[in-house]
Amino acid sequence: MSRPDEALGFPLPLTLGHEGAGTVAALGEGVTGLALGDPVAVYGPWGCGTCPMCAQGKENYCTRAAELGIRPPGLGAPGAIAEYMVVDDPRHLVPLGAL
Numbered sequence: 001m002s003r004p005d006e007a008l009g010f011p012l013p014l015t016l017g018h019e020g021a022g023t024v025a026a027l028g029e030g031v032t033g034l035a036l037g038d039p040v041a042v043y044g045p046w047g048c049g050t051c052p053m054c055a056q057g058k059e060n061y062c063t064r065a066a067e068l069g070i071r072p073p074g075l076g077a078p079g080a081i082a083e084y085m086v087v088d089d090p091r092h093l094v095p096l097g098a099l
């Protein structure tokens, strides 16, 4: 019998939460277009950002995600059911405005 993390293909324990929303609590170096406190949703299907599908805004069809080991938050990478979540790129945040 295989271990659960071997069967899933990613390490456990894992923070779940693939449909995240919250407010920006910190910004990485060079990030523009976002400000502390901005309400955002987290776009879940992360891709490489550079392949033809990602370039069309279709990261859920990224042709390189598996090869690069990119896993969606909450579905193989730490997710949103936590006080804070690290988002790797501002393109994965959807501004919510006054919603």
Ligand SMILES: [Zn+2]
Binding pocket: 047, 048, 049, 050, 051, 052, 053, 054, 055, 059, 061, 062, 063, 064, 065
């Ligand atoms: Zn891609």
